[in-house]
Amino acid sequence: MHLPTVQFTTAQHEFRQQVRSFLQQHVADGTFRTKCDAWLSGSDPHFSKIIGEAGLIGLTWPTQYGGQGRSSLDRYILTEELLAIGAPVAAHWIADRQTGPLLLRFGTEAQKQYYLPRIAEGICYFAIGLSEPNSGSDLASVRTRAEKVDGGWLVNGAKTWTSNAHDAHYMITLVRTGPYDPQKKHENLSQLIVDLHAPGVTITPIRYLTGEHHFNDIFFDNVFIPDDQVVGELGNGWRQGLAELAFERSGPERILSTFPLLQQAIDELKKRGDVARLAEAVTLVADVWSLRNLSIGVSKVLEEGGDVDVTAALVKSVGTKFEQKVPEIVRLLLDVYPRLDADTPLDRLLAQAMLHAPGFTIRGGTSEILAGIIAKGVVAQ
Ligand SMILES: Cc1cc2nc3c(=O)[nH]c(=O)nc-3n(C[C@H](O)[C@H](O)[C@H](O)COP(=O)(O)OP(=O)(O)OC[C@H]3O[C@@H](n4cnc5c(N)ncnc54)[C@H](O)[C@@H]3O)c2cc1C
Numbered sequence: 001m002h003l004p005t006v007q008f009t010t011a012q013h014e015f016r017q018q019v020r021s022f023l024q025q026h027v028a029d030g031t032f033r034t035k036c037d038a039w040l041s042g043s044d045p046h047f048s049k050i051i052g053e054a055g056l057i058g059l060t061w062p063t064q065y066g067g068q069g070r071s072s073l074d075r076y077i078l079t080e081e082l083l084a085i086g087a088p089v090a091a092h093w094i095a096d097r098q099t100g101p102l103l104l105r106f107g108t109e110a111q112k113q114y115y116l117p118r119i120a121e122g123i124c125y126f127a128i129g130l131s132e133p134n135s136g137s138d139l140a141s142v143r144t145r146a147e148k149v150d151g152g153w154l155v156n157g158a159k160t161w162t163s164n165a166h167d168a169h170y171m172i173t174l175v176r177t178g179p180y181d182p183q184k185k186h187e188n189l190s191q192l193i194v195d196l197h198a199p200g201v202t203i204t205p206i207r208y209l210t211g212e213h214h215f216n217d218i219f220f221d222n223v224f225i226p227d228d229q230v231v232g233e234l235g236n237g238w239r240q241g242l243a244e245l246a247f248e249r250s251g252p253e254r255i256l257s258t259f260p261l262l263q264q265a266i267d268e269l270k271k272r273g274d275v276a277r278l279a280e281a282v283t284l285v286a287d288v289w290s291l292r293n294l295s296i297g298v299s300k301v302l303e304e305g306g307d308v309d310v311t312a313a314l315v316k317s318v319g320t321k322f323e324q325k326v327p328e329i330v331r332l333l334l335d336v337y338p339r340l341d342a343d344t345p346l347d348r349l350l351a352q353a354m355l356h357a358p359g360f361t362i363r364g365g366t367s368e369i370l371a372g373i374i375a376k377g378v379v380a381q
Contacts (some may be wrong), residue, residue: 001311003297012336015074019081022054027085034345036352037257040363042088045123049066051089052122057096059103065112066127068118080252086139086260086349090214091167095119097251098244099126099172102191106232106240111193119169127165129194130241131174133158134143137369139174140185140238144220146175146192152226153177153192155200158219163363165203165216171196172238189237193229200224210340210355212256212379218305236348248364250298250312254319255291257360258326261349262288268346277333286328291319297327310377317370327353 008016026032031050035042051057059075061067082089100119103111118124136143144157155175165171171194178188196203200223205213232240262284269278295315301308327350332337338351361367 001314003294003308003311004300005293006296006300008073008077011357012073012077016077016081019056020085020252023081023085026050026087027372032088033261034349035088036086037360038086038088038090038260038347039093039253039257040085040090040163041162041208041212041352041356042086043090043214044088045091045167045311048092048122048125050086050122052092052120052268057092057122058100058116058120061100061116061120064105066117067100072299073296074307075207076252076299080256080292081381083256084253084259084263090164091125092119092122093253094128094168095126096125098128098153098248099170102150102231102240102244103173105243106191107227110228112232115193124170125168127162127166127168127171127196129159129162129165129171131159133160136367138160139151140189141176141182142176143180143190144173144175144191145176145180146225148177149224152161152224152229152320155194155223156191156227158217158226160217161206161215161363162203162218165196165218166205166213168196170194171218172231174241176238177234182228186238189235189241191231191237193231194223194225195221195229196215198223198225209358210352213285243308245312245365249316249370250295250302250308252292252295254316254360255288255295255322258324258349258353258357261330261353262326264346264349265334268334278335280329284322284329287322287325291315291322295319310374313365313370313373313377317361317367317374318363321367323360324357327357 012071025319032047037039055068056078058067059070060072063069096104100116103115130139132142146153146155173192174192175190175192176188177190200221204214204217208214253362269281298312336350337347338354339347340351342348
């Protein structure tokens with residue numbers, strides 16, 4: 001692994017302080033309550049609009065599309081602060097993290113001009129339409145198909161596990177726009193922008209262990225998608241989708257989903273002066289620090305256009321196991337009674353972390369699949 005060491009500049013430290021103060025003020029004002037896994041399960045359109053108005057969505061995008069033209073390290077800092085405080089960013093998260101960069105790279109000028117400013121305002125959300133009932137790890141086998149008709153495409157099929165589709169306006173949907181050949185599964189795949197309120201789209205909830213509604217089944221019954229909603233090149237959907245994966249896998253959201261719990265536990269142990277248990281908890285701090293340095297290094301290489309697919313897979317694999325370990329260790333260190341409706345932050349955060357943790361090593365590619373990618377990468381070197 002060759003990852004650069006990154007030193008944040010004084011301006012970047014100042015930016016971090018500004019973002020932190022802004023978020024702390026909103027907690028103090030009661031705009032939101034700190035939550036674990038808030039980037040996927042804390043959907044709050046009101047808060048998305050607040051941070052859109054503050055210029056904190058689309059941070060790296062060109063100003064002509066509503067962005068701020070800042071560096072990806074600035075975005076890294078912003079993302080860390082949002083996750084560390086557990087801010088409810090789920091509504092716009094996918095659009096900011098994935099859809100914007102995808103459209104900037106592959107979208108038409110009209111798509112960029114229409115969607116990007118709305119995303120940056122915090123009023124337009126996207127879902128990820130990849131997984132299907134029989135296509136998860138083996139994603140290239142997707143069967144949802146789009147047939148050419150006059151002026152566009154007719155989509156039929158189903159997607160599943162689609163996070164926040166019930167709140168989203170659109171979904172980047174991977175579909176088959178030509179025949180399915182099991183020997184050439186990666187061919188004839190394309191990405192379409194599907195309006196989730198279009199006639200023929202049915203969205204039904206899949207409930208979490210907690211009873212909460214975060215993800216969905218989506219069914220398409222002759223859904224018409226106009227030609228101008230194809231993203232990039234027809235048949236190039238697999239390559240375009242892969243280009244997003246390194247960004248999706250290596251970010252701080254693969255390390256910090258349970259950080260609000262860790263922070264709360266350490267604060268509690270400090271308050272109690274419990275040195276023995278603090279000594280246990282700080283091993284988690286060492287883990288988070290090392291993982292963070294790896295993740296920042298990957299972010300820097302990505303900014304410079306380098307190839308870090310294997311390292312990004314490694315960060316995701318090790319980072320998500322760390323996120324899962326946090327509630328396991330915290331519940332042994334402190335007398336807590338985990339309940340989702342608890343008033344005590346520690347009890348509430350532990351319940352959220354325990355109940356959401358099983359999904360961390362599944363979403364975005366399972367640990368087994370990542371192990372395969374890493375192993376092949378090592379062999380290829
Ligand atoms: C919280 C959460 C949010 C999600 N959000 C979205 C979303 O917004 N959009 C979306 O499209 N998808 C989403 N997903 C779906 C996720 O991407 C899939 O669950 C994941 O890719 C695994 O696919 P699968 O569930 O079909 O499992 P399968 O692929 O059936 O795998 C089942 C088990 O077999 C193992 N396995 C499979 N193939 C191999 C192999 N070749 N070698 C070794 N082991 C293997 C897997 O590791 C896993 O343990 C989400 C999932 C979760 C948990």
